[in-house]
Amino acid sequence: MLAIETIELTKTYQGQGGCRDISLAVPRGSIFGLLGPNGAGKSTLVKMLMGLLQPTSGEAKLLGRPLHDFTVRQKVGFLPENFSYHDWLTGHDLLRFHASLFGLPAKKSVQRIPLVLEMVGLTQHARKRVGSYSKGMQQRIGLGCALLPDPELLFLDEPTSALDPIGRKVVRDLLVTLRGQGKTIFLNSHLLSELETICDQVAIIKEGCLIFQGDWRDITTGRRVKVVLAGTMPVHRITACCAGWQLISQQASQNLAGGQELIFASAEKLEVPELVTGLVQSGAAVHEVTPMIESLEKLFLEVVTDSQPKD
Amino acid sequence: MLTIARLTFWEGSRKKVFLVTLLLSTAFFLLYGAALNFTAQEMRGLGPGHGPQLMLQQMVGLQLLGAGLYFGSFLLALLALLASVGSVASEIESGLLHAIVSKPIRRRDIILGKFLGYGSMLTVYALVLYGGLLALNQYFNPVALGFLTTAKGIAGALIFALQPLILLGVALLCSTLLRTLTAGIVSIVLFGLGAVGGFLEQIGSIVNKADLVNLGIATSLVMPSDALFRKLLTVVTGSDMNPLSSLSVGPFGVSVPPSNAMLVYACLYLLVCLGLAIYHFERKDL
Numbered sequence: 001m002l003a004i005e006t007i008e009l010t011k012t013y014q015g016q017g018g019c020r021d022i023s024l025a026v027p028r029g030s031i032f033g034l035l036g037p038n039g040a041g042k043s044t045l046v047k048m049l050m051g052l053l054q055p056t057s058g059e060a061k062l063l064g065r066p067l068h069d070f071t072v073r074q075k076v077g078f079l080p081e082n083f084s085y086h087d088w089l090t091g092h093d094l095l096r097f098h099a100s101l102f103g104l105p106a107k108k109s110v111q112r113i114p115l116v117l118e119m120v121g122l123t124q125h126a127r128k129r130v131g132s133y134s135k136g137m138q139q140r141i142g143l144g145c146a147l148l149p150d151p152e153l154l155f156l157d158e159p160t161s162a163l164d165p166i167g168r169k170v171v172r173d174l175l176v177t178l179r180g181q182g183k184t185i186f187l188n189s190h191l192l193s194e195l196e197t198i199c200d201q202v203a204i205i206k207e208g209c210l211i212f213q214g215d216w217r218d219i220t221t222g223r224r225v226k227v228v229l230a231g232t233m234p235v236h237r238i239t240a241c242c243a244g245w246q247l248i249s250q251q252a253s254q255n256l257a258g259g260q261e262l263i264f265a266s267a268e269k270l271e272v273p274e275l276v277t278g279l280v281q282s283g284a285a286v287h288e289v290t291p292m293i294e295s296l297e298k299l300f301l302e303v304v305t306d307s308q309p310k311d
Numbered sequence: 312m313l314t315i316a317r318l319t320f321w322e323g324s325r326k327k328v329f330l331v332t333l334l335l336s337t338a339f340f341l342l343y344g345a346a347l348n349f350t351a352q353e354m355r356g357l358g359p360g361h362g363p364q365l366m367l368q369q370m371v372g373l374q375l376l377g378a379g380l381y382f383g384s385f386l387l388a389l390l391a392l393l394a395s396v397g398s399v400a401s402e403i404e405s406g407l408l409h410a411i412v413s414k415p416i417r418r419r420d421i422i423l424g425k426f427l428g429y430g431s432m433l434t435v436y437a438l439v440l441y442g443g444l445l446a447l448n449q450y451f452n453p454v455a456l457g458f459l460t461t462a463k464g465i466a467g468a469l470i471f472a473l474q475p476l477i478l479l480g481v482a483l484l485c486s487t488l489l490r491t492l493t494a495g496i497v498s499i500v501l502f503g504l505g506a507v508g509g510f511l512e513q514i515g516s517i518v519n520k521a522d523l524v525n526l527g528i529a530t531s532l533v534m535p536s537d538a539l540f541r542k543l544l545t546v547v548t549g550s551d552m553n554p555l556s557s558l559s560v561g562p563f564g565v566s567v568p569p570s571n572a573m574l575v576y577a578c579l580y581l582l583v584c585l586g587l588a589i590y591h592f593e594r595k596d597l
Binding site: 047050051052053054070071072073074076078080082083084085086088097098100101102103142145 | 406
């Protein structure tokens with residue numbers, strides 16, 4: 001079963017803006033990143049999924065249940081982008097209030113609140129007023145609120161925007177741990193390096209339209225491959241046996257004495273085993289093959305710059 | 312709903328406007344008590360209450376009671392409007408509601424919870440205010456309460472407490488429809504309109520001008536808060552039984568007592584306001 005499924009989900013304002021025909025499939029137990037330039041419609045999509053905006057058309061399901069079934073939100077945590085909480089409450093009281101909103105029984109609240117405070121590193125500050133918290137601490141208490149029901153699905157809208165590098169690492173590690181527990185995390189962030197580190201799949205939205213969805217490594221992997229040969233081979237023989245691949249650099253290997261390091265590139269996604277087979281059949285002694293993964297940032301810029309959204 | 316109500320009650324009683332209103336109420340009680348005391352001394356100087364003296368005592372006593380209830384109602388209105396008018400709009404603007412609406416609760420429970428929270432706070436405050444006003448009058452100005460029975464006292468308390476609930480309903484509706492500042496302005500203008508309508512009706516009745524009376528009644532239908540105040544005065548002063556009640560005509564008196572139908576209308580008005588607030592909030596994009 002999918003954690004999130006949307007079918008042509010659309011939200012427009014007087015026929016303009018918002019996002020259009022978004023069909024997403026987010027598998028369970030994954031970290032899914034949502035990318036897009038400012039104003040692309042990412043927050044609109046997240047808000048629709050969290051019931052803050054009414055869709056203009058289309059359907060969506062969370063954990064297999066339709067969006068209008070609000071009881072599903074007992075298993076869904078949400079950290080809004082513009083987080084704001086009752087600043088006159090203490091951190092502990094705020095969590096107790098949100099636990100009550102989630103409908104957690106008193107006994108479970110008593111168990112979860114200290115646990116969540118520890119997860120977000122605010123145990124020492126639990127009795128201080130939220131208004132006295134720094135921006136980063138407020139974001140962490142917001143994350144704590146989202147984690148209260150031990151959610152199966154967690155929506156995080158820019159969860160590290162107010163955090164320092166150490167706080168970001170704490171959150172990153174926490175998300176990886178949650179994924180390990182089978183939770184699904186839907187992450188909306190501008191920090192591509194962060195998404196690159198932890199996301200299994202991404203979706204890219206541009207001008208309200210979905211232009212890419214899937215494992216971003218699929219389209220970056222296989223385009224460039226580093227091959228180290230034991231011994232050397234003339235360039236003309238290499239190019240002759242590797243149809244479809246362009247040899248973009250060749251030099252002596254720095255790690256293998258007498259070896260030759262080759263970098264191949266392809267405009268299309270080609271199968272690396274075919275490249276290796278071609279080399280072996282032409283007599284090359286293949287010592288090492290490393291698909292070169294390009295950065296998510298590069299992919300993002302390429303996709304966002306090149307693609308034209310559908311009308 | 313009860314979670315929201317509890318938090319709203321707690322939050323409302325912590326707001327500065329509540330503290331300011333409490334201070335104003337204390338100052339009001341002190342001033343009002345002093346005024347009643349001085350008047351009582353003057354009245355005692357007039358000698359036994361019969362003949363022209365009785366009429367004067369009734370007239371002054373009823374005006375003082377009316378003035379006390381009027382300013383008490385005004386303080387209630389102030390608290391009801393200022394505390395609640397931003398309760399939805401400002402929380403949408405600040406993003407506070409994003410973390411609440413996304414929880415497994417119905418949107419209507421948020422509105423009803425806020426109404427229950429503010430409503431219970433206002434009711435407690437109204438009952439304290441009402442009890443204090445009657446106690447002061449009973450001590451210094453008993454002549455004005457000569458026709459007040461226990462049943463009428465309870466009915467008066469219910470009407471007194473209903474006044475801020477009407478304004479709370481209006482403020483919540485405006486808060487779901489408009490931005491905080493606009494909602495505040497509209498709510499206060501509507502409250503003012505009700506007061507002006509009430510005065511027009513009184514004046515129309517005194518000068519026997521039907522158009523003015525009708526205009527006042529029409530205004531009461533748009534905002535029944537002032538009509539409720541007139542009904543409250545009728546009940547507390549027992550104007551239906553008091554032969555001297557006509558002496559109380561004036562800004563703090565009643566020349567045309569509103570009927571019981573107005574009470575029913577006010578309750579329906581409140582329900583419609585709440586219903587519309589829920590209807591708009593359930594469809595609102597946050």
